[in-house]
Amino acid sequence: MTSDMTAAIGRYVNGKIIALQRGFLAENPAARATLARLRADIDGRGTNWMDIGNDLYGDWPTESLGDPGRNPRAVAAVSTALGLYALHQQSKTTPVAQTDTQETRSISFGAACRRIVADTGAPMDDDAAKGVVRRLSAAESAPTFDGVVWFLRALIMLMRASKRNISLDYRQFAQDLYLLQIPEYADQVFQRWSCDFYYRPAPNKTARQAR
Template sequence: MVYAFVRSKTNVLDQDSPWAKAALAKLRRGIGKTPGENPEIWEITLGDLPKQLTFKGKDDNYKPTAAEWAIHTALTLYALHRQGKSASMSAAGNSLGAAARKLKSPDGNNEQSLKRRFDAVTTAKDLPELAHHARGLVQLFKAAEPPVTLDYPRFAADLYRYQFTDARDQVRLRWGQDFWASARDSAEKTENGQG
């Protein structure tokens, strides 16, 4: 459900309309804040949110749900990524690891610094820390020529799962596999006499 919700929101945000441009600007102001902290983005991050993804508990213990955190984080980072861009910065199949891999220079000059940034994201103890480090990667995606896209609906679904201890390592593993895929693929080609 998180995936479908974020996909529908990014589709709306990708429209060339005054509302979408204003919404992206508002979302950028929500970066680094908690899901309930900025009322001007609630229409975007909470509007039409399925009831199953919202809070179900006692009023005295109200906190954003895992889904609300994931959606808020993905959409605010998407707005940062889209800033100054006319095309969508979301592309199906481009996980966080795959997108980060695309930042590697052909000569490998930036691999260690990129790995440090990527590792900071994947070893984050909680979602706010992950979001902080992911912001730096998103800025690199945006600055790359051509810009590197990210599958934001998938990223949101991964962020949702990351918040559950039993799923966190699965998310990290998939991101790591995608990040190191080019090295693995090159090694396989060399072994098969194709390199």
């Protein structure tokens, strides 16, 4: 049941973000207005549900996500993922949401955090990494989901400010946001993010030899 729910959340968020990203990059006024509303929701001032209600519930897939009034974890995961995407995309001229996970490896939140301080596969600068690790650790220790989101928001802002073009698989991120609200799954999410942040795969010898 949990796997079905996370998959449905990922599909719903990914579809919305692909449409918003396409509209934003094409300078569509409606898409930009939607992103502004979602960004205001995640900026720490609290949610104005009447502003973002239609963005969330107007086409809510009841057949896969159920009644939103009875699934607050799904609502929180969707609204948070959309708000953080809106914050991440703000003022950027390149897409920040990964849209093609079939041909490239999914960029998890942990992998995206690594990109704040190091290129993929490169050793990290320990001093530069300390601030990122501190925020990830604080998110893991936060006693509430709102507390977790506070530190994830800070990390998204670092991604936005980076000179690197840091993208993120928001489909997977939305699924993780749902699982973070379930105590028995939250530890698995942080374990995966930790692996993706610290682990450097060995060079592909076969590919290197083929050159």
